[in-house]
Amino acid sequence: MFQSSRVLALANGEHARAEVFGKRLKVVCGDEVRVESNPATHALQVKESIAATHAFHAHDSHGQPEVLAANVTQLLVLMSEQPPSGSVHRRSLFSRRRAR
DSSP states (O other): OOEEEEEEEOTTSOEEEEEEESSSOOOOBTOEEEEEEOTTTOOEEEEEEEOOSOEEEEEOTTSOEEEEEESOOOOOOOOOSSOOOSOOOOOOEEEEEOOO
16 A cells, blocks of 8 residues: 655644555645544554645646645745756646636
8 A cells, every 4th residue: 555644734733744545645735634543553644635725736747737735825936037057847837726
């Protein structure tokens, strides 16, 4: 089974690491999630991602839209007159859309 971990900001203001299980559960920065404690290890596990009210989208390397951040209410865009020097990964951010 696929497993990764994320740092969560808890409702009480503390931060904790939680395990995310399964390939179908997609979690991005800003998502609100439901967590449970694993009875054997007492580790937090993300069980569900709650629907976002807003999402920030971009196209991936295959041209498919992907969510970069959830529950976005403000966006700051920085631009430069000169292109950056060196090897920089460029990504075309195209919109902030309401999540469905």
